[in-house]
Amino acid sequence: MNFKKRDLARRYALTEGRHCVYGVMHGYYIHVRYTPVGNPRCLVTVVTDVSEKQKKLEKYLEASKQKLNIANFGVVKIGLMVCPKFTREVFARAEDIIGKIAAFLAKEGFAGADVCPYCGQPLEGKGILATESDIPFAVHEACFARALAGARRKDAEKAALPDKKALGALGGVLGALFGGAVCVLTYAWWGFGALGAAVGALFSYYLYRKFGGKSTAFAVAFCGAASLLFSLAALAFGVYMDGRAAGGFAQALSSAFAGGKGTAVLCADLACTLLLAGGGTAYNAASCRRERRTAADGMRRLEG
């Protein structure tokens, strides 16, 4: 029987969210987020005032990667995050990891749930429950207000950066062109070029942002359209090359659609091209939504 999210919540009187479980465990605010198709799939956070002890904590986590069975970790001012290695028993693993980390933190004198991680001072029962990066923990009201104002200021600075649409579009076209080239090559090798449509959509959006364009609905749509265009052009080019001997493009097209196995493969290639360009664009849209969420969006006052 799997040890589920609900089991972990019950055992430690934690709160269950849609994809997460959080609360105080072994004296520390913890948060376990699990999304089967997420990246990372599972993220375990332990909140503590790290302050000057960051190096020590990083050293411990680096040295304990094997023992904790974690793939990755990060340490920030108000705590640490670890990604457990792939496992089916996510919540049993999380319980084990948190137990070990909390024991280390307690032994080394890291502040627990009764101390505000923003200022390192005791809460003395006067804290409020608030979130940062959607992770709930107790803080001083004034400290939270200060942190929120700081996050808003940084978000505003980021929002004020120019959106270099023209350069971004150039990057997007280059990425889509690369996808088109992949279509042509794979069509020449395997007689099937659809894969390039996905490559084009993803690479196009990647370069769009690398070239200074911002994550916007326009960017997603532009890159989707560009990659689709180049993929279809590549497919048409492949058909033309196949039928070149027969004469012009019209002859090539009519022989390609004359029926039989070749036509079926071509129709499948066309359908897959549309599907993969759409899939890549859907993936880009999801990244865009994630990136547009600001730091302040993840900071909410829950209660207190």
Ligand SMILES: [Zn+2]
């Ligand atoms: Zn404080």
